[in-house]
Amino acid sequence: xxxxxxxxxxxxxxxxxxxxxxxxxxxxxxxxxxxxxxxxxxxxxxxxxxxxxxxxxxxxxxxxxxxxxxxxxxxxxxxxxxxxxxxxxxxxxxxxxxxxxxxxxxxxxxxxxxxxxxxxxxxxxxxxxxxxxxxxxxxxxxxxxxxxxxxxxxxxxxxxxxxxxxxxxxxxxxxxxxxxxxxxxxxxxxxxxxxxxxxxxxxxxxxxxxxxxxxxxxxxxxxxxxxxxxxxxxxxxxxxxxxxxxxxxxxxxxxxxxxxxxxxxxxxxxxxxxxxxxxxxxxxxxxxxxxxxxxxxxxxxxxxxxxxxxxxxxxxxxxxxxxxxxxxxxxxxxxxxxxxxxxxxxxxxxxxxxxxxxxxxxxxxxxxxxxxxxxxxxxxxxxxxxxxxxxxxxxxxxxxxxxxxxxxxxxxxxxxxxxxxxxxxxxxxxxxxxxxxxxxxxxxxxxxxxxxxxxxxxxxxxxxxxxxxxxxxxxxxxx
Amino acid sequence: xxxxxxxxxxxxxxxxxxxxxxxxxxxxxxxxxxxxxxxxxxxxxxxxxxxxxxxxxxxxxxxxxxxxxxxxxxxxxxxxxxxxxxxxxxxxxxxxxxxxxxxxxxxxxxxxxxxxxxxxxxxxxxxxxxxxxxxxxxxxxxxxxxxxxxxxxxxxxxxxxxxxxxxxxxxxxxxxxxxxxxxxxxxxxxxxxxxxxxxxxxxxxxxxxxxxxxxxxxxxxxxxxxxxxxxxxxxxxxxxxxxxxxxxxxxxxxxxxxxxxxxxxxxxxxxxxxxxxxxxxxxxxxxxxxxxxxxxxxxxxxxxxxxxxxxxxxxxxxxxxxxxxxxxxxxxxxxxxxxxxxxxxxxxxxxxxxxxxxxxxxxxxxxxxxxxxxxxxxxxxxxxxxxxxxxxxxxxxxxxxxxxxxxxxxxxxxxxxxxxxxxxxxxxxxxxxxxxxxxxxxxxxxxxxxxxxxxxxxxxxxxxxxxxxxxxxxxxxxx
Numbered sequence: 001x002x003x004x005x006x007x008x009x010x011x012x013x014x015x016x017x018x019x020x021x022x023x024x025x026x027x028x029x030x031x032x033x034x035x036x037x038x039x040x041x042x043x044x045x046x047x048x049x050x051x052x053x054x055x056x057x058x059x060x061x062x063x064x065x066x067x068x069x070x071x072x073x074x075x076x077x078x079x080x081x082x083x084x085x086x087x088x089x090x091x092x093x094x095x096x097x098x099x100x101x102x103x104x105x106x107x108x109x110x111x112x113x114x115x116x117x118x119x120x121x122x123x124x125x126x127x128x129x130x131x132x133x134x135x136x137x138x139x140x141x142x143x144x145x146x147x148x149x150x151x152x153x154x155x156x157x158x159x160x161x162x163x164x165x166x167x168x169x170x171x172x173x174x175x176x177x178x179x180x181x182x183x184x185x186x187x188x189x190x191x192x193x194x195x196x197x198x199x200x201x202x203x204x205x206x207x208x209x210x211x212x213x214x215x216x217x218x219x220x221x222x223x224x225x226x227x228x229x230x231x232x233x234x235x236x237x238x239x240x241x242x243x244x245x246x247x248x249x250x251x252x253x254x255x256x257x258x259x260x261x262x263x264x265x266x267x268x269x270x271x272x273x274x275x276x277x278x279x280x281x282x283x284x285x286x287x288x289x290x291x292x293x294x295x296x297x298x299x300x301x302x303x304x305x306x307x308x309x310x311x312x313x314x315x316x317x318x319x320x321x322x323x324x325x326x327x328x329x330x331x332x333x334x335x336x337x338x339x340x341x342x343x344x345x346x347x348x349x350x351x352x353x354x355x356x357x358x359x360x361x362x363x364x365x366x367x368x369x370x371x372x373x374x375x376x377x378x379x380x381x382x383x384x385x386x387x388x389x390x391x392x393x394x395x396x397x398x399x400x401x402x403x404x405x406x407x408x409x410x411x412x413x414x415x416x417x418x419x420x421x422x423x424x425x426x427x428x429x430x431x432x433x434x435x436x437x438x439x440x441x442x443x444x445x446x447x448x449x450x451x452x453x454x455x456x457x458x459x460x461x462x463x464x465x466x467x468x469x470x471x472x473x474x475x476x477x478x479x
Numbered sequence: 480x481x482x483x484x485x486x487x488x489x490x491x492x493x494x495x496x497x498x499x500x501x502x503x504x505x506x507x508x509x510x511x512x513x514x515x516x517x518x519x520x521x522x523x524x525x526x527x528x529x530x531x532x533x534x535x536x537x538x539x540x541x542x543x544x545x546x547x548x549x550x551x552x553x554x555x556x557x558x559x560x561x562x563x564x565x566x567x568x569x570x571x572x573x574x575x576x577x578x579x580x581x582x583x584x585x586x587x588x589x590x591x592x593x594x595x596x597x598x599x600x601x602x603x604x605x606x607x608x609x610x611x612x613x614x615x616x617x618x619x620x621x622x623x624x625x626x627x628x629x630x631x632x633x634x635x636x637x638x639x640x641x642x643x644x645x646x647x648x649x650x651x652x653x654x655x656x657x658x659x660x661x662x663x664x665x666x667x668x669x670x671x672x673x674x675x676x677x678x679x680x681x682x683x684x685x686x687x688x689x690x691x692x693x694x695x696x697x698x699x700x701x702x703x704x705x706x707x708x709x710x711x712x713x714x715x716x717x718x719x720x721x722x723x724x725x726x727x728x729x730x731x732x733x734x735x736x737x738x739x740x741x742x743x744x745x746x747x748x749x750x751x752x753x754x755x756x757x758x759x760x761x762x763x764x765x766x767x768x769x770x771x772x773x774x775x776x777x778x779x780x781x782x783x784x785x786x787x788x789x790x791x792x793x794x795x796x797x798x799x800x801x802x803x804x805x806x807x808x809x810x811x812x813x814x815x816x817x818x819x820x821x822x823x824x825x826x827x828x829x830x831x832x833x834x835x836x837x838x839x840x841x842x843x844x845x846x847x848x849x850x851x852x853x854x855x856x857x858x859x860x861x862x863x864x865x866x867x868x869x870x871x872x873x874x875x876x877x878x879x880x881x882x883x884x885x886x887x888x889x890x891x892x893x894x895x896x897x898x899x900x901x902x903x904x905x906x907x908x909x910x911x912x913x914x915x916x917x918x919x920x921x922x923x924x925x926x927x928x929x930x931x932x933x934x935x936x937x938x939x940x941x942x943x944x945x946x947x948x949x950x951x952x953x954x955x956x957x958x
Contacts, residue, residue: 002750002909007681095724202486202681242754242900242926245574265910271481271748275721278757301863303782322801362862364854368847375843383841384780421721430481431744447721 004269006210006219008201014208014221018044018188020474021209021222023195023263026054026256027460028229028443030178031467032426032474033187034118039475041224043187046211048194048258052179053172055231055256055415055444056460060133061170062143063464064457066160067105069112074124075140079158081105086155087146093279093417093452099424101449104465111465112162118181120174123165129290130311132283132456137167144455145311149386161457174460193218195262198226198270198439204430206270206438225438225474227426229467230263231255232416232444239264243277243418246320249407250282250414259415263445267420270439273431275447277418281454282316284412286329286405288340293391295335296373297405300326302356302365304373307385313454316412325407328359330366332395339403341411346404355400370395417454419446426470440474442467483748485689485698487680493687493700497523497667499953500688500701501708502674502742505533505735506939507922508708509657510946511905511953512666513597518954520703522666525690527673527737531658532651534710534735534894534923535939539612540649541622542943543936545639546584548591553603554619558637560584565634566625572758572896572931578903580928583944590944591641597660599653602644608769609790611762611935616646623934624790628865640936653939672697674741677705677749677918683909685749685917704917704953706905708946709742710734711895711923718743722756722897725799728886729761729893738894742924746899749918752910754926756897760933761795763891765808765884767819772870774814775852776884779805781835781844783852786864792933795891804886807838809845811874818882820890825883834879849874896933898925905949919953921946 019041022033029045030052036043045052066072067081085105089096116122127138134141143161145151164170164177182189192213199208199219208221233239234255240248253259268274287293293309297319306318308329319327328346347358356366374396376382380389404410420428420441427435428446443463450458498520501512508524509531515522524531545551546560564584568575595601606617613620622640624630643649643656661668671692678687678698687700712718713734719727732738747753766772772788776798785797787808798806807825810816826837835845853875855861859868883889899907899920906914907925922942929937 002683002913002915003911004909005683005750009681095720202488204481204484241574242752243756245930265752268747268752268910269750271484271750273721273744273747274753274756277722277753301783304780362851362855364851365863368851372841372843372847376841384844430483431747432482434481436481451724 002269004197004266006197006199008199008207011199011208011219013219015218016044017221017223018042019224020227020471021046021220022227022229023209024054024229024231025052025179025189026229026231026443026463027056027175027178028463028467030182031464032227032229032442032471033182034185035468035471036475037185037187039472041475044220045182045187045189046193046195046209046220047189047191049256050191052189053175055259056463057172057175058256059171059460060456061164061174062132062141062161062457062460064143064160064455064461065108065112065162066158067108069109069162071112071122071124071140071162072158075126077158081108083155083158084108084160087151088449090154091145091151091453091455092450096449096451103424104449104462107465119177121165122162126159132161133169134163135168137165139163139165143457145314148310148388149307195266198266200270204271204436206436222438224477225440227470227474228263228267228420228441228445229443230445231259232419233259233261233264234415235259236261244280244416247280247414249325250412252411252413254413254415263441264419267428267439267441270436271430272428272436273421274419275421276451279417279452280414281313281417282320282412282414283313284316284319284405285312285341286315286403286410287312289337291335291337292329292331292339294393295329295331296395297327297329298366298369299323302361302369304369304385307382307387309387309391311455313456317453319405320407320412327405329403329405330395330400332397332400334397335393335395336401343410344404345401347402348399350398352400355402359402416444417450419444422446424469425473426466427473440470442470481748483676483745485676485678487678487686490678490687490698492698494697495523496700496702497521498703499706499950500525500699501706502688503533503708503710504531504658504668505708505710505922505942506535506654506657507942507946509661510943511706511708511921511950512661513664514947514950515954516664516666518951520954523699524661524666524668525672525674525688525699526668526670528735529670531668532654534738535942536651536654537735538650538939539935540643540653541611541640541936541939543622543639543934543940544587544591544641545637546587548588548641550591550601550603550618550641551637554605556637560587562635562637563587563639566630567928569633570624570630570932570934571929575928575930582903583928583941586944598656600644601641605638612648613642614647616644618642618644622936624793627789627867628786674745677745679749683750683915685915701917703956704919706949706953707742707746707899707920707924708922709924710738711898712738712740712743713894714738715740723759723895726759726893728804729891731890731892733892733894743898746907746918746920749915750909751907751915752900753898754900755930758896758931759893760792760896761799761891761893762792763795763798763884764791764820765794765882765889766791768816770814770816771808771810771818773872774808774810775874776806776808777845777848778802781840781848783848783864786861786866788866788870790934792935796932798884799886799891806884808882808884809874809879811876811879813876814872814874815880822889823883824880826881827878829877831879834881838881895923896929898923901925903948904952905945906952919949921949
């Protein structure tokens, strides 16, 4: 018998009952609880920590929204759901869920207004940089690769990072507002409750949750549905080994302690399917300040591998998954700046040949790469990786330096993207594509919009959007 | 209610009973059935096709065995379980299962003798080439990258591809012998039976299988256990999209029709965990005849990306997963040969510059790559990717040519490696790491020895080895 499943027949006692039991109080859980309660369901939230917020409250607070939100318009940017859809389908990894993506892009304007209605403040100003965590209180930011190759040729760029108005770390503010909204409504919140089992009927229906509370066990009957919003699995080494082993090497694991895959495991034990479990967001913040984009990133063969001006969420994925985490940012004296995120200078040399010797690269490899780069850079062109002219300049002024961008020696920030299969209303699906009655999910416990590459704000965004849909669906299910 | 699970209470009629029901009759199913029957269990095999064999019978028939088999010794090769273990741990993708690998390497000599005992013939001669499908009836072959960088520096190389004695396609012979062995024993075989559901108790125990037989439904009680040996999912587009989307682009899907993931789905619906579902074997047979290893493989940036002399199972993985399937094999007139697997000449040029223009590569990119390669090749060295001296020669004799090795234009042969989580005795595990009572699995329906990269013979090898263990474990389970 799985420890994760309790047969309904053996669960003779319930400590508490509700129509909808939401497991987890991050952005997806809060959104699900708000909508379930708004839909008239008696709603109970079980949160394993001492208070709500989860990983969402540790984040930069950016929500990826667009299609012409009030904020985009106020800042003078044009956008449409169609351009947003085209960009996200192209930039979110191979084979993202088209139906979810379509709904999300079409519902994004309304989602922004909903956040305003929940008391989340946004300042109607645009931050000039590109970031998932802008250092100002500006409300709008480019938080992806919209203006860079190959995406600028695919969809009209617009900034879509919507950031609650707080300098540094808007995530806590976002979650403070959303948790306050839950607390101010009819839903009940039970902190320090860690879900350990689902209660399941012989026909597969999920009818309740068992939770551990300070060593005691309590059982919660869910008359209409259980919504799993427990986060990803970046803190579960065994699950990383099983699905995304390279991510274990990352120095920064982005997630609250609860991101140990517990909800994904509960769903699997109940017969759910999972997808894209190998997908990971990996940020390599190597090109800040932005002038460092004028450097070139090279691998262990001294070869370039990406347009260095692309979003740092892409840089990490390429460096770790496709180049084994062997990377250095090469600069000359003219473009040298002290990096925003401190990193070692791995080598310095008066010539490219000296630098490549210092780095232990094959003789002539960096020379060949720099030679080709500089030849085109004379005309501010980069036909090899299509970096934009503003970041292309010949690297010819000695001394040359190499910043350590290896996975061992620098910041790689990772979290998982794969999880339970759900339909657009958060119904958890079995491998035959059928919903498991009574079981819903949203947020990083599920496979969402991004299935391999990353734009900042997607997880808060789809957690909120599909969390709301899951809450509504559970609330309207027959008891 | 999942269509894949039948509650035990609703299954009031059984058409047939057995101690052990094996689902599928490829190499894993045959091995499981033989050992279950040898263990005294009344054994029934359900095969969805009109006869046994499955994908195993469509394969090259190579089994990856070593550690000093009788065949290795007869051919004059030294090997040890330890060297085999070191090689496989290094060459089988990130984070392979160490416990399974250890047992497999230590049990490999016995497995070879067991195959002999089942009537599988091996000729005690060594084939000089490297291949998963040698064109002779020689019994022993290098079927991986044992002699190549970086593995030659990690473990003492030995040929470990053990091939039943038949010219071309030893797979049918292997399966003919194993199916004959099953038929000659006490186990019963029911062909044309496609398993559609597992029958499960409320406590999670699997007690039977429902199968479709020419449109009729039949129910089979399994008193001791069900063994899922149903193969991988290379023919299931939705599962590929969900787990390994890039594999969909491959022109050759290696698998019998039954490789649609049905057994993995049955296991998931019963509450099993899966792992490494993104792992795929991708062969790119671009360097045959072997003289073509003297060419260089380049990507869309005109850069090399691998030592071209490595096993073709590695070439495909690197080209597709890490270079987007954009690859060309560049040769000069001196090393030109007609390829074994016909492929288009994508471009010809009197100079590297002309060739790169023809291919649409960035100006100067191929020139830079060839310049660096030739500089070292003068001394038969390749410090960039460590191709062995025998395949390193300057490419300087015009005209130059580029063979099309793109995923759209050439042969990429793929099959899936991920699947159900099992322990070393084939017990299918739930996400908590506990066995699901009554459920076993082996072969490509499970995650086996290879979790990302591939050596030919691993799937037949681990299917046979862990199929036998699963059969024994199921036979000895209490009814």
